[in-house]
Amino acid sequence: MSYTQRETPVLAELCTFLVEDVYGELAARVYSVLARHGRQTLAAVARASYLNGRQIKYGLVILLQQHLVFHSGNDSQPTYYEIDWLNSYALVRLGKVTKLVEDRFGRKAANVMTNLLRLGHTRIADLKEAYFPTETDSDDDSDDGTVNGAGMKRKRGGGNEPNGSAKTNGVVNGDDVKPVVSGDHAHSGTMNGGPVEQSEQEHAEEDDGEIASVDELYEIIERLIQRGWVRTMTESQYLSPGDMHDMLQQETIDQDLGGQQPTGTKDKAVCHKNTLERKRNMRDKWLNVPRFSRRGKPDQDYSNPTKRVKINGANGYSSAGAASPEDKLVIRVNPEKIAVAMRTEQLVQLVEQRLGHVTAHIYQTMLRMLEANTARCYEEYPEPPTAGDEGGDNQIDPKNLVTARDVAKKISRDLDICEGLDPNAIVQITRKGHVRSANILSQPTDPSTLSMDEKTRIIDKHIQLLSEDPTHFVTWHSRAGFSQWHIEFEEIAKQLIQTEIENTISARKGTLGVKLIRALRKKGKLDERATCNAMMMSANDLRGIVNDLTVQGLVQTQEVPKVERREAKHSLHLIWYDRQRAREKLLHDTYKGMVRILQRIQFEREKVQPLLSKAERSDVVGNEEKWLSKGELDALRKWKEVQEKLSLQLFREDDLVATLRDFHGPLVSV
Amino acid sequence: MPPAGRGGRGGARGAFNPRLGTVTIGGTELNWDLSGLEIQKGPAERFPEAPPPQAPPPTADEARIVQHFLQVRDRIHEGPFYTILNDGMKNGLKRKASEPAPTEASLFNPFTDNQTYSAKYLKVRRRLPKLDERPYVTELFPAELRPTLDGTRGDGNLSKKRRTLGVTKVNAVSQIERMIKFEEGRTNEAEARAEDEEDEDEDEEAEQDDDKPEAIDEDDNYSAASSDSEESDDDYNAEQYFDNGEDDDIDDADPYENTYE
Numbered sequence: 040m041s042y043t044q045r046e047t048p049v050l051a052e053l054c055t056f057l058v059e060d061v062y063g064e065l066a067a068r069v070y071s072v073l074a075r076h077g078r079q080t081l082a083a084v085a086r087a088s089y090l091n092g093r094q095i096k097y098g099l100v101i102l103l104q105q106h107l108v109f110h111s112g113n114d115s116q117p118t119y120y121e122i123d124w125l126n127s128y129a130l131v132r133l134g135k136v137t138k139l140v141e142d143r144f145g146r147k148a149a150n151v152m153t154n155l156l157r158l159g160h161t162r163i164a165d166l167k168e169a170y171f172p173t174e175t176d177s178d179d180d181s182d183d184g185t186v187n188g189a190g191m192k193r194k195r196g197g198g199n200e201p202n203g204s205a206k207t208n209g210v211v212n213g214d215d216v217k218p219v220v221s222g223d224h225a226h227s228g229t230m231n232g233g234p235v236e237q238s239e240q241e242h243a244e245e246d247d248g249e250i251a252s253v254d255e256l257y258e259i260i261e262r263l264i265q266r267g268w269v270r271t272m273t274e275s276q277y278l279s280p281g282d283m284h285d286m287l288q289q290e291t292i293d294q295d296l297g298g299q300q301p302t303g304t305k306d307k308a309v310c311h312k313n314t315l316e317r318k319r320n321m322r323d324k325w326l327n328v329p330r331f332s333r334r335g336k337p338d339q340d341y342s343n344p345t346k347r348v349k350i351n352g353a354n355g356y357s358s359a360g361a362a363s364p365e366d367k368l369v370i371r372v373n374p375e376k377i378a379v380a381m382r383t384e385q386l387v388q389l390v391e392q393r394l395g396h397v398t399a400h401i402y403q404t405m406l407r408m409l410e411a412n413t414a415r416c417y418e419e420y421p422e423p424p425t426a427g428d429e430g431g432d433n434q435i436d437p438k439n440l441v442t443a444r445d446v447a448k449k450i451s452r453d454l455d456i457c458e459g460l461d462p463n464a465i466v467q468i469t470r471k472g473h474v475r476s477a478n479i480l481s482q483p484t485d486p487s488t489l490s491m492d493e494k495t496r497i498i499d500k501h502i503q504l505l506s507e508d509p510t511h512f513v514t515w516h517s518r519a520g521f522s523q524w525h526i527e528f529e530e531i532a533k534q535l536i537q538t539e540i541e542n543t544i545s546a547r548k549g550t551l552g553v554k555l556i557r558a559l560r561k562k563g564k565l566d567e568r569a570t571c572n573a574m575m576m577s578a579n580d581l582r583g584i585v586n587d588l589t590v591q592g593l594v595q596t597q598e599v600p601k602v603e604r605r606e607a608k609h610s611l612h613l614i615w616y617d618r619q620r621a622r623e624k625l626l627h628d629t630y631k632g633m634v635r636i637l638q639r640i641q642f643e644r645e646k647v648q649p650l651l652s653k654a655e656r657s658d659v660v661g662n663e664e665k666w667l668s669k670g671e672l673d674a675l676r677k678w679k680e681v682q683e684k685l686s687l688q689l690f691r692e693d694d695l696v697a698t699l700r701d702f703h704g705p706l707v708s709v
Numbered sequence: 710m711p712p713a714g715r716g717g718r719g720g721a722r723g724a725f726n727p728r729l730g731t732v733t734i735g736g737t738e739l740n741w742d743l744s745g746l747e748i749q750k751g752p753a754e755r756f757p758e759a760p761p762p763q764a765p766p767p768t769a770d771e772a773r774i775v776q777h778f779l780q781v782r783d784r785i786h787e788g789p790f791y792t793i794l795n796d797g798m799k800n801g802l803k804r805k806a807s808e809p810a811p812t813e814a815s816l817f818n819p820f821t822d823n824q825t826y827s828a829k830y831l832k833v834r835r836r837l838p839k840l841d842e843r844p845y846v847t848e849l850f851p852a853e854l855r856p857t858l859d860g861t862r863g864d865g866n867l868s869k870k871r872r873t874l875g876v877t878k879v880n881a882v883s884q885i886e887r888m889i890k891f892e893e894g895r896t897n898e899a900e901a902r903a904e905d906e907e908d909e910d911e912d913e914e915a916e917q918d919d920d921k922p923e924a925i926d927e928d929d930n931y932s933a934a935s936s937d938s939e940e941s942d943d944d945y946n947a948e949q950y951f952d953n954g955e956d957d958d959i960d961d962a963d964p965y966e967n968t969y970e
Contacts, residue, residue, distance in 0.1 A: 055800065061782055065792040065838065068801030075802060081853060088801045089810075096857045097838050101790045103850060110851050118851040134778025138770070141777075153777075154876045157785055158843070161874060165844045169874035274849055369846050384770075649821050656830040686775050687767050 047075065049630045054127040056637040061130050062101055065090075069098030070122060073108060078121040078279070104159040106371065109279035121279040129374050131633070131693050132381075136372065139380040140268060143407065147250050148259050152268065155372050160272040163260060164366035171253055260370065261331045267376045267414050270325050272369040287317040308423070315420040326373070326414055331365050375415040378701040382416055383407060385698065386531065390512060394504055395459035401501045402512060404449050405441045409526065412438040416528065417704045435516065435525050442520030443499040444491075452487045456497050460504075468496045495521050510534055532702035533618075539698055540621050544593060551576075551584050556593070559616035564597065566611050585614060592624040619706040626699045629692050636689045640682060647678045788875060789839035843874050 047055075051074035059067030072088045073079060079087070084095055099120060102108040107127045111119040133156055141149035154169075155161065250256050263269040278286065291313040292298060301310040383406040391399035450456065457465050462474045465484060472482030489497070499522050505512040506524070510531060513524040544552040558573045559565065570585070571578050588594040599611040644651070650671055653659060659666045667675075731738050739746070767775065785791060797811035804810060845858045 061785055063786070063791040063835075063838075064794040065836070066790070068794070068798070071800035072802060075800075087803060089798065089803050090801055094837065096854055097840060100840055100850070100854055100857055101838055103854070104790075104845070113852050118853060133781045134774040134776070137777040137781060138774045149777075153781055153784070154874075156781060157788065158874055158876075160846060160849070162844070162846060165874055166876070169876040172873065272846070272849065277849060369849070652831060655832040656827065657832065658827070658830040682779070683767075683775050684764075686778060687771055688764055690771065690774055690778070691764070 049627060049634060050124060050128075051075065051122075053630050053634045053637070054122065054124050056634060056641075057130040058102075058107060058127055060637060060640075061133070062105065062107075065094060065098045066101045066107075069095055070102060070107065070127070073120055073122045074124075078119050078281075080117045080119055082117070084120065103277070106159060106276075109282070110277050111282050112274065112278060119282075121281075123279070126374055128696075129377065131689060132377055135381065135690065135693075136377055139377070139384070140263075143266075143380075144259070144262065147255070148263060150250070151256070151259050151263065152372065155269065155370065160369050160371035162366065163257075163368050163370060166260075166370075167253055167256060167366070170250060170256055257331060257365070261328075264370070265328050266411050267326060267373055269370050270373040271327070271329060272371045273325065275321060276325060276371075283318065283321075284314070287321070288314045291317060312423055315423065318420045319418075322420075323414075329365055329368055378416050378697060379410055379413050381694070381697045382528070382532075382702050383410060385535070385694065386512065389510070389535075390505065390508075393508060393510075397454065397456060397459045398501045398504055400454060401446055401450065401456075401498055402505055404446050405502075405513070405524070406526070408441055408445060408449070409439060412436075416532070416702050419704065421704075440516055440523050440525050442523045443502055444495050444520045446502075447491060447495040447498050450494070450498065455486045456489075456494065456501070457484055457486050460497065460500050464500050465497065468493055468500075529703060532698075533706065535698050536622055536703060536706075537618065539695060540593070540618070540625055543625055544588065547591070548584055548587060552588060555581075555584055555588065556616050559594065559614065560618075564613040564615040566613055570614065589614070593621045595620060622699055622706065626696065629695050629699070633689055633692050633696075636685055636692070640685050640689075643678065643681050643685070647674060650674055651678070789835075789842045791834075792836055792838055793834040794836055795834075 051071075055067055055071045055074055058070045068088070068090060069084065072084050076083070076087055081095065081099070084099075085092055088095060090098070099108065103110060107123055107130075109121045109123050111121075136156060137149050137153050140152045151166075154166070158166075250259070260269065264271070275283070288310065291310055292300065295313050296306060296310060299306075301307045383403070386406060387399050387403045390402045462478055462480050466472065466474055466480065469484050469489070471484065472480055475481055502513055502522065502524055506515060511527065512531065514527050516523045516525045541553050541556060544556055555570075555574060558570070562569070562573050565573060567578055567581075570581060574581060585594060589596055593616075595615050595617050597613040597615070598605075599613065600606075600609065601611060602609045653671070654663070654667065654675060656666075663672070726732070726738075730741050732741055733739070795816070797816050798804075840858060847855055847858055850858060
């Protein structure tokens, strides 16, 4: 059977759907060819596709600009193209990136991030030009609020109606539609409405308005680069993992092994190790923060002098230079950072479920402090273990430690940090009054009047709660700064994966399925009799569950013959549970679910397509009241609900994908 | 009643435990005295209602994520890269030899594609992306694609347009939101107008429908007040021409009313 006749792999299908959903049909068609056939030259794509050469070239430009495709560079002709499936998958996270950035850095930064996402990579100078065009021509390309430029027409018309000019339209609608967004960020930052006082948020959101000056734009970009959300773009980032490996391995052979192909095991190990190191170095170089020169403009905003001072002190701008060398820099969104932020969100949500919202808030503060120093969730190119030093470098980077005092400094006064704690513990700290029989303090404590020391100790109690949880959200490290903690993300991620697998099994097979998985995990490989003993159940009751889970790929089987002729009667039939395989299976199922959701969205859209195209007509836009009937508007509203509901489910499945795929590298041992 | 309960469904497994004073019927242990027990005698429902599991409603954070996603995506759809080919193909692979290429006629939908007067207002979708609108970092692209980036047309002329990135300056609203928003604003306005007679925003109205006489305005008020009257808007819907018996007085009584209890 030829390869093209087989069914498309699920992930390729999913990525193609996503590309089509976001960038339209031409890009998706070209992408589908590459997804189907793998690494191809331009000529080969043309041969495999029905599209003409011009269409393919145009499609490839889009895909390259948005980082959905790798290319092998110009050094060797011909150029090969290959899909970047991780980045293509990341299209589903467009909304999440914006939201996460908005939570952390405020609305303006989210706006910059949105534009970067839309534009792919861009020179800073071009971005500046787009925000602040040098010559003022009336019809600049940046429209300000409405989506499809409908506002243009109305901008000329009556400006005194509520939805009149495009600019007010955008702002007004933005506030009305999403009260959560436009509302106080201090409350929407956490799920529970607990006040947030992250320092970087304060100055970023004094007004919801636009970015006022070039300086401000540069400041935002610089902050995003420093925090690792945006990185500089180089040509080497267009190399596919395979190309990069070949290049760096060749470099290692040329430089470290004197140009000889490695033959012995020792040489091979050296080659492997050095190649990995080169990969790490290259990747870390992408994240280097370029030096931003201070732009000496007279129109600084003096409304907020403290911010200036703070940033000056922290970053040490070079002296005011007229030329701005950073204009030539090319920047793009750093896809690795998104997973880190998603991990934070998920852990905080978990803590909120288990320990309450105040503890969750404290945990969120801790995690966000660490986020700045965490470039990625796990090391993709780890140092291969050597025989000599086992457990030699258990040193934890001090950048990954948090003290209770640091948290106490960041927590706002409005948060009632006494909530969610044992009253006895509070009495012990405040030394005021006692606890009555009904668990009520005899003398109420006002959390806003606590001294720093007391606050630190109360927060330490919360952190202790976190560390005593069976998931061990934090781990004690030392006594510096009252108490110093670190977070073992690896272990937590493993537990999260296991929990997700168990959740799935319990939904499919009930508690007995979960019991079986746990028993197998503890005991290893078992035959039927041993399984019965471990589960304390009869074989009859057990077989159904084992069969179902085996068919679903969550339980593995093995047949070991005891006699020479492989007879079923004389063989051992073992079953066992493999975390990694179960994880991959579940991930695969999730991808499939996402494909189905996207197909469903497409179908639902087709149903209302005539109506949608009517609503988009140039005479209807802006005159909806005249040309759309009540029934049509109801249909539109219904379509909006359907779309939102399905998208929501899509993003929830994406959370599951993040847990299963992004938080931890491949699991080797059971 | 109690002795009758022992037979029936309990059958062979119905066991009487005199010591505990219970009886086992159908595997469940019951008190000997069954006087309080209600037994369904009607036929079991053929298709019992089994609502599918519903996902929990979005949290505030999730709702924001959805909004952001739709906004960003709609912005991209309005950008220069979004294309719709409408050529009847599912993916970009070559057709099989046995499959003929879709023709113009086979793609034509007689219900919607007939050109009417209003078709001139229809939004035109690109078939090829507009690459010459924005600047590129040409060095990052492979050499064979660089001529494409320059926007060289078939005739070899370079387009001399000034290129700027289109950026959104404020957080935009997704398209569907905007449409619905307009409508909500309108109905609120209409209600407000129905309540107090003086029209303050007359000037805006006048600008839009200059050619309409005053009577239309009153009519508008009237229909806003009673929107479900005969002349609402479904006049041309043939399927609604006869009322399809919806309002007929068939009494919706209990279907098991006459069954034996």
